Amino acid sequence: MEYFPAPLEKLVEQFARLPGIGGKSAQRLAFYVLGLPEEEAKEFADAILDAKHSVTCCPVCQNFTAGGLCPICASPKRDSSTICVVADPRDVAAIERSREYDGQYHVLHGVISPLNHVGPDDLAIKSLVERVAKGGVQEVIMATNPDTEGEATAMYIARLLKPFDVRVTRLAYGIPVGGHLEFADDATLMRALEGRRDI
Numbered sequence: 001m002e003y004f005p006a007p008l009e010k011l012v013e014q015f016a017r018l019p020g021i022g023g024k025s026a027q028r029l030a031f032y033v034l035g036l037p038e039e040e041a042k043e044f045a046d047a048i049l050d051a052k053h054s055v056t057c058c059p060v061c062q063n064f065t066a067g068g069l070c071p072i073c074a075s076p077k078r079d080s081s082t083i084c085v086v087a088d089p090r091d092v093a094a095i096e097r098s099r100e101y102d103g104q105y106h107v108l109h110g111v112i113s114p115l116n117h118v119g120p121d122d123l124a125i126k127s128l129v130e131r132v133a134k135g136g137v138q139e140v141i142m143a144t145n146p147d148t149e150g151e152a153t154a155m156y157i158a159r160l161l162k163p164f165d166v167r168v169t170r171l172a173y174g175i176p177v178g179g180h181l182e183f184a185d186d187a188t189l190m191r192a193l194e195g196r197r198d199i
């Protein structure tokens with residue numbers, strides 16, 4: 001039995017399909033949208049279609065952009081001899097926020113995950129190898145997450161890049177800033193010891 005008129009039910013269903021949104025939240029969002037003034041509801045709908053139509057992948061780094069080269073690849077200030085490999089466009093945003101990195105990126109759009117049927121061909125790995133094969137790249141920083149899939153993806157790519165004259169590095173692991181040693185898990189502590197450096 002449906003509790004709401006069909007168009008409202010349909011809107012609830014659409015929200016319920018979004019990641020992390022359960023039935024209750026979907027209803028709340030649908031009711032909120034229904035309560036918006038016509039103009040704002042249109043802006044919301046237009047923003048979805050506009051993003052869908054105009055956001056493309058940068059032909060060099062595969063990060064999301066609004067057509068053509070992304071601002072990072074297009075910038076002469078960025079060091080094109082260093083490529084930071086990340087799984088997701090959101091990771092680019094996270095690293096950019098640190099303001100510590102002035103190289104370029106390569107966005108894989110996922111990690112190798114046999115359980116979810118994601119293989120190397122489903123990711124932007126071939127374009128990365130081609131980029132390195134062209135020459136001019138001195139270092140590739142593997143910045144996938146330090147979980148099983150992120151590790152496996154980093155190792156896989158590192159192996160592919162072996163034949164090229166390029167340094168492949170991995171982001172350091174360790175204790176989070178502001179964290180406490182006594183609360184760190186064994187794997188984190190072990191990696192932090194391995195990755196220690198001179199001060």
Ligand SMILES: [Zn+2]
Pocket residue numbers: 058059060061062063069070071072073074
């Ligand atoms: Zn780019």
